Amino acid sequence: MSAPTARPVRGTRDLFGEVLRRHRRVVETARSLALRYAFAEIETPILEFTDLFARSLGEGSDVVSKEMYSFTDRGGDSITLRPEGTAAVVRAAMAGSLLQLRPLKLFYHGPMFRYERPQKGRLRQFHQVGVEVLGAAEPAADVECILMGRHLLEELGLGEAVVLELNSLGNLESRRRYREVLVSYLRRREGELSPESRVRLQRNPLRVLDSKDAGDRRVVAEAPRLTDHLDEESRRFFEEVCDRLDSLGVAYRINPHLVRGLDYYTHTAFEFTTDRLGAQGAVLAGGRYDGLMAALGGPDLPGIGWAAGVERLAMLLSEAPPAPRPLAVIPVGEEAEGEAWRLAQELRRAGFVVDLAYRGRAGQRMKRADRLGCRFALSLGGDELARGTVRLRDLDSGEEREIARDELADTLLGLGAERR
């Protein structure tokens, strides 16, 4: 158990059984929803050049400076296991001819990697589902993204478990101006800030706004407000997002301290949070990033999107999807073995879920069927072979009856036997 080869890498885990089914439920629900919103699915490689993330997330960000799984490959390139999805999706859109049709609406899912201390709802290999809308400058795109996020959480039965927080960072110009005002204010009161926030002041001043430190909060409470520094365009943009959400009946709370630290984030920032996951409150979060594509050397096109943590959502599901309940085919005696296999194949071709044990007496196989959670057992021995029938046993009720082979499939369908 403690031998290194018998245990998974810290912060990773094997997905199986109930945990995997919860995981699948989240991903499948998100995919099906994205398709309903006419988003196209994209899968990008897990490996990217390190430079992609250094440029998109910023050299000074925690993720880039200390959380990436980076290595030099045999050809001498610096490669990184992706820590998030947006940069890769934007890169892919730029690299292909995807951006001819705008706006481009994309859905993705997959594993992400960050070298952090594992915690409840936080793993080193974790999974995200996400969407990006590229090439749309209209507030309508922000609204559709938020609507989709809300819709996904509702489909997962989590509508009551989350609240939506919303803010606007304004356009690039407003944001830059506000940043200067904020920095000069914080500098004056630097002595009152926590050591962490003094570091933030250098690297990422906006992040001081959402510090949890009590002393920081006092300073922040009197800080100049971002909303007071939005220019006319930015204000109108935010108003339109809010108005449309209101008219669609989407509840939200404006949180002026909800920020994104990176330079290319603009306008809308939002987060769906829960109080049911301990320290990890954010389950689905995103925002507008009008400066990103240009920062990556592509055309200067706007973008907006969100990502959701699959593990976090999976943990919040009130119940796990049930495992399939197979049919057990049970030969009685050696002479029925061949016919049992033919029957099993016939049923599998018809779509039924069928288990056939490799060995054991009828009783042992019946026990296996029970342990596997089978709903029905189909047994056949010399008598049934002679009559062209099988014995159909309902393992929940214990009732057993004899059915003609040519009526079997219809009977099973009528009883609701599971098909895949």
Add this chain to the structure above:
RNA sequence: GCGGGCGUAGCUCAGCUGGUUAGAGCACCAGGUUGUGGUCCUGGGGGUCACGGGUUCGAAUCCCGUCGCUCGCCCCA
């Protein structure tokens, strides 16, 4: 990177003011029942008590270190 809690069977745990061969329940395997599961009965396999060191006549038990898990800080989904 920093701090707290916890490591005894596959799982959940008892044993821990040091004292014969380390236990229970569940799970697993076999038999009772060689044409039928669940219940019941009988038997069985499973443990370097996380690892290393120390104290002691004697350590699962006390002390130290290491590793692992977990929760929080930071950061984020």
